[in-house]
Amino acid sequence: MAGPVAYGIDFGTTNSAIAVAYDDGMTEVIGTPDELTESLIYLHRNANRLVGQDAIRAYLTTGNSRTMCSRCELVDWVKGEPITDCRTCKSGGACFDARLIAQAKGELASPDFHGTHSWSLDFEIEDLVSIVLSRMKKAADRELGTTIDRVTVGHPVRFAGAEGAGWRDRQGLGENRLRAAAQRAGFTEHVSLMAESKAAVAVDGVDDGILLCLDFGGGTFDVAVVDVHGNRSQVLALNGVSIGGEEFDAKMFDVFVAPTLGLDAEFTLPNGEKRRLPNELSGKLRSLSGVNDLMSKNLAAGVNGYLAGMGNDAVLRDISAIVTGGSSWPLFKAIKRAKHDLSTSDVATIDVRSAELTFAIPVTRSAFDAAIAQDLREVELCIEDALEDADVVPEDVRFVAKTGGSSLIPAFIALVDEQFPDAEHTQMDPFTSVVSGLARHAYEVWAS
Ligand SMILES: Nc1ncnc2c1ncn2[C@@H]1O[C@H](COP(=O)(O)OP(=O)(O)OP(=O)(O)O)[C@@H](O)[C@H]1O
Ligand SMILES: [Mg+2]
Known part of the structure; x- marks a missing residue:
């Protein structure tokens, strides 16, 4: 029986997906097609981190609750002045107990965006992305009953914002951050990257000739x-x-x-x-x-x-x-x-x-x-x-x-x-053709 050897992960601006490659070269998308993982990240001050539908459900019940800075356990008030590592604290202020982060991918190539700060914690952009990647890895590992630590992650040809003069530097920044996020998510052995539109080129029914592959996400x-x-x-x-x-x-x-x-x-x-x-x-x-x-x-x-x-x-x-x-x-x-x-x-x-x-x-x-x-x-x-x-x-x-x-x-x-x-x-299948190609690429890297 074929055994799983590597994953492909499509970390999308809106939806993310994971597929597994087996040692006989076959690939399989994990999860049912109507269960897209939305690339939404839920952060709560109590350290809870969730992704996709779980993130939305939690946000709908907790998204409104706030803590006044005057009552926050992260702040010591001395003579009316706050002593705290929290950079959003202010006298008379308050902050939300939970946040829902959307479109983190859109910030990967932005040199001015390093991350976000809440509840005296810094969340680097690599950390935010790794929350999504690690949730998908864990769910797939659980389903397969093993731990896989090789992956091919897709990237756009040009990240959002990586256009115009000096685009290569910003593109390189986006790719490096994506690789670091995969490592932080537990892919310790091998992380390779591949352009998303290139991943989707294995099209059924295509014989010799010029093929144009268009990925509109x-x-x-x-x-x-x-x-x-x-x-x-x-x-x-x-x-x-x-x-x-x-x-x-x-x-x-x-x-x-x-x-x-x-x-x-x-x-x-x-x-x-x-x-x-x-x-x-x-x-x-x-x-x-x-x-x-x-x-x-x-x-x-x-x-x-x-x-x-x-x-x-x-x-x-x-x-x-x-x-x-x-x-x-x-x-x-x-x-x-x-x-x-x-x-x-x-x-x-x-x-x-x-x-x-x-x-x-x-x-x-x-x-x-x-x-x-x-x-x-x-x-x-x-x-x-x-x-x-x-x-x-x-x-x-x-x-x-x-x-x-x-x-x-x-x-x-x-x-x-x-x-x-x-x-x-x-x-092609709008939501799985890229991730299947990424898993195929992961297999080729693993087998070589
Ligand atoms: N039936 C539809 N008609 C129009 N737009 C749709 C339809 N279904 C999904 N979309 C849109 O497609 C986008 C998501 O597509 P997809 O999952 O391919 O993107 P992604 O991989 O997350 O993003 P990217 O590859 O750009 O990072 C969303 O903007 C969504 O609203
Ligand atoms: Mg996509």
Whole structure:
């Protein structure tokens, strides 16, 4: 009977997955296909750390509770002054007892982001990522009844933010941090990295010719141009751009939710001056990771206090509900659900029903398509650049294989159909084709 020898891990911006490689070269994704592990990390001041659905469940019950700095066991108060290692402590302050971290992958290549701090603890970005990797490792080890400490982890061709001048340094930083996170997660023997779009190139039904592999995920779009000859394939070019489904969710917030909540409202100060919400606040409200940032900095509370009673308190109440009232998760979940619905129907509803925020906004596919049109143009250019790098003209492309959740968006499918009208188009499993390829690569590394 074949024995397990190595893992492949796809640490995604939105979803993560793990697959095992056996010593006969076969691979298997661990967990059922409808059990995607969302790349969400729950941190609690009591040292509890959770991932995916467990993280969401815990956050929904504990996300609102706070501890006043005046009563915090991490602080000694001497003559009204705090003595503590906690960098968020302040006189009259408070902090949330739990945090939900989203899109940690998006920070891996950011030289200015080293991590986050809460409850007198520093969480390095490598630690945050390793929480996800180690949960998946433990679950897989448990299922297989053994401990596997070799892994191939996928990385985007260009991490989010690793574009423009000096991109190689930032890309290198992202890859080094990812490798360190895997080591911290217990992969002591062997950690190898592989480009995600390259991992997905083993496409059924492809014979000799140029294959274009397109991985459109939550954070990035990645392309591999591959020359396939029998069972050998040579990667001619890789390219990528930081555009993905999480940005589309944010665009849906901008186009549909922000106007409904009145986020462009004017506030009239006692001296008659007009104010709008500061950009720092409204810019962060458009994503779960931005809202988490606002929560940890307590920025919204300050702004709300300052603008309260100046004509638009309903707007401030809704912002509080999102930032401090636990409505952020239901809101972004509802946006995502509506976006997914638009992949199969022309109309959908952003339906939010939380204790403090309730609304239903009808949305249309054509309005969504208009909101993401510029992003899709960049995706198209990214493909063109990859072909140019590979010295391949579009007419030479025989096969186009698509993967990643955002590859299900009809406007993207239409764009690729138009770009390559004569090629054979394949939709691979959007959530498992990359991780299976990573496990295959892990096997090759292990067997060599
Ligand atoms: N039916 C659908 N229609 C449109 N978008 C979808 C659909 N299903 C999933 N998505 C989107 O796909 C994205 C997740 O895809 P995927 O799991 O491939 O990304 P990821 O691997 O986590 O991200 P990345 O590879 O960019 O780091 C999310 O933004 C999700 O909303
Ligand atoms: Mg992915």
